[in-house]
Amino acid sequence: MFHHRPVRPVLLGLLVLASALATSxxxxxxxxxxxxxxxxxxxxxxxQSQDIRTMxxxxxxxxxxxxxxxxxxxxxxxxxHIIGMENQSSDVINREIIIxxxxxxxxxxxxxxxxxxxxxxxxxxxxKREREAKRSGAVAGNAGKRGDVLGSDxxxxxxxxxxxxxxxxLKSAYYNVVFTVTxxxxxxxxxxxxxxxxxxxxxxxxxx
Amino acid sequence: xxxxLSMLGCTLILAxxxxxxxxxxxxxxxxxxxxxxxxxxxxxxxxGAEENTALVLNILAQCELFLGDPEAAWRDFxxxxxxxxxxxxxxGEAVAAIVGSEGSKTWKGxxxxxxxxxxxxxxxxxxxxxxxxxxxxxxxxxxxxAEIGDEKFQADNPLLFWLAGRMSLLMxxxxxxxxxxxxxxxxxxxxxxxxxxxxDAEAVLGRPxxxxxxxxxxxxxxxxxxxxxxxxxxxxxxxxxxxxxxARVELDGRVLGxxxxxxxxxxxxxxxxxxxxxxxxxxxAVFKKTxxxxxxxxxxxxxxxxxxxxxxxxxxxxxxxxxxxxxxxxxxxxxxxxxxxxxxxxxxxxTPGPHTLVIEFLDAAGRAVPELHQTWSIDVPNAxxxxxxxRSLPGLDRQATARAAVTGPDRTEVxx
Numbered sequence: 001m002f003h004h005r006p007v008r009p010v011l012l013g014l015l016v017l018a019s020a021l022a023t024s025x026x027x028x029x030x031x032x033x034x035x036x037x038x039x040x041x042x043x044x045x046x047x048q049s050q051d052i053r054t055m056x057x058x059x060x061x062x063x064x065x066x067x068x069x070x071x072x073x074x075x076x077x078x079x080x081h082i083i084g085m086e087n088q089s090s091d092v093i094n095r096e097i098i099i100x101x102x103x104x105x106x107x108x109x110x111x112x113x114x115x116x117x118x119x120x121x122x123x124x125x126x127x128k129r130e131r132e133a134k135r136s137g138a139v140a141g142n143a144g145k146r147g148d149v150l151g152s153d154x155x156x157x158x159x160x161x162x163x164x165x166x167x168x169x170l171k172s173a174y175y176n177v178v179f180t181v182t183x184x185x186x187x188x189x190x191x192x193x194x195x196x197x198x199x200x201x202x203x204x205x206x207x208x
Numbered sequence: 209x210x211x212x213l214s215m216l217g218c219t220l221i222l223a224x225x226x227x228x229x230x231x232x233x234x235x236x237x238x239x240x241x242x243x244x245x246x247x248x249x250x251x252x253x254x255x256g257a258e259e260n261t262a263l264v265l266n267i268l269a270q271c272e273l274f275l276g277d278p279e280a281a282w283r284d285f286x287x288x289x290x291x292x293x294x295x296x297x298x299x300g301e302a303v304a305a306i307v308g309s310e311g312s313k314t315w316k317g318x319x320x321x322x323x324x325x326x327x328x329x330x331x332x333x334x335x336x337x338x339x340x341x342x343x344x345x346x347x348x349x350x351x352x353x354a355e356i357g358d359e360k361f362q363a364d365n366p367l368l369f370w371l372a373g374r375m376s377l378l379m380x381x382x383x384x385x386x387x388x389x390x391x392x393x394x395x396x397x398x399x400x401x402x403x404x405x406x407x408d409a410e411a412v413l414g415r416p417x418x419x420x421x422x423x424x425x426x427x428x429x430x431x432x433x434x435x436x437x438x439x440x441x442x443x444x445x446x447x448x449x450x451x452x453x454x455a456r457v458e459l460d461g462r463v464l465g466x467x468x469x470x471x472x473x474x475x476x477x478x479x480x481x482x483x484x485x486x487x488x489x490x491x492x493a494v495f496k497k498t499x500x501x502x503x504x505x506x507x508x509x510x511x512x513x514x515x516x517x518x519x520x521x522x523x524x525x526x527x528x529x530x531x532x533x534x535x536x537x538x539x540x541x542x543x544x545x546x547x548x549x550x551x552x553x554x555x556x557x558x559t560p561g562p563h564t565l566v567i568e569f570l571d572a573a574g575r576a577v578p579e580l581h582q583t584w585s586i587d588v589p590n591a592x593x594x595x596x597x598x599r600s601l602p603g604l605d606r607q608a609t610a611r612a613a614v615t616g617p618d619r620t621e622v623x624x
Contacts, residue, residue, distance in 0.1 A: 043296030086379065087340040090347035092286070092333065166354055171295060203355075204297035205488070206305040206313050 045173040045199035046091045052098055055195035059179050060105030062193050070113045080154035081117040089162035117152050156181045169203045227257045227311050229542045230264050237546055240603040246271035262291035263315045266325055267546050274604055282332035289325045292316045306488055309536035320476035321544045322352035323365055343375035366396035367471035367551050373416055389416040404475035407468040412553050419555025421588055426599045427452040428549030430473040433541040441493040443539035445477040451577045452569035452600030457554055459563050467552035474549055492537045499532030560590045569600045
């Protein structure tokens, strides 16, 4: 009698395993809404949405609670603008997303108690053109809205720095984002805070 | 019962693992017909393998760049760079690449390909008026260049260091710039001592800050990755011939000089060093050979014997042959075929205003290659710097306007 039972299940099992491994490579894809405050599953050892949101909220809260932008000797409303960010890291980043988020958070925190000026090239050019058009009579102007372009009391700016280390299969990236407010009359730094994040990545055996 | 299952297993494994190199019409590329190459890459992007996305986008972005659409190139190089720079790999992908074909994995490129993505993306950021992000990209390229197996060759790309230094100057970071320039000279000396075609580059690296006109010129074709070994288990690089080895530049009828080699991609590819996957593929090749030989021997024994023992030998032998045949040992030879062999540079101080720039690409004997002759109209602005990128392909000057970035610490403009 031919006894093949011990062999056939082994081969069958191996085939099932091979098929499972093969199909695991082409499993279904993800397409769903995710929490922007959750760690990014994509990875990449770079600043993520969670970091941008947290740093903007923390900075706005700290700046608001400092009272710097709401307390003046003669009860005048403080004017300030955000000059932008400089990226000194090794990760390209859309700086505007951080600045816009911070500005939004400051508006939320301080409401009408501060005056945020638009000092961007686009903003200033739009103001200049519109004022010229109104003054020349090319377009109608609201007489009650006539006034001078406001000067700024303070400027806020940020710098992104990093320290990346690679060794063997591991890479770590430490990011430090510093925000500073400077008094534009005295050139004195009047407020500063920072945000840190660190990431660790391991290279797969299939990567070079 | 077993036969259909075997067939199903084979089909599944082969289907899951077969990711081919994108179909790049190289003859069209070499003819300078970049519209056709871009169209082919858009088709690949839509219908091709997801695993090739970064590779396809890099080629598409190159075409977009030389066809005069730096914004589209910036977007596509950026997307490709994010894929190439991400070390995260799923367990399933790793298993599929190890057990099945290595070519099933997401293409992220070799270090020299990552460095070139960073180079192009850095230029795109510069042309957008963002020297800090340009420098960030170049620094990322320097880090990628260090991901190679052989530590000795981990920081030997003078082009990236030099450009990072110039971006630092545009950011007003003089000390950083000096550090990068020093690294550029060290990297260049090292590369020259170890077989790179890089020039002594004194004209550029000796005066790294000089020049309000910066010309970056790409010559030739980067090496192709090919499979070697009995079972294609080894990935090797083969140089590809192209007539253009260097460029001579004239401005308004006056010879500015010849470009100097700052990046030699043949050298960069040759000095990558080994990988763990190479060892795995070699092991799989041994397993495959042993399984096939062992399986054949058992089948031979079975054919001469009788009874249970012969049947068992036949089944085990057949199984071994099946697994031997299913074991994919082939190396992943996908590569970025449209990269140049060298990136060269020439800097000059010229009077601001419009100029006529003529580029003659020279062969190994120093003779001009007539079909690659290019004439460009450029505009050098006041009190700032202009960066141009050219390629040794015919007719590009008839297809696109020259691209230049005009940037400085106090002002930023972009002239597409």
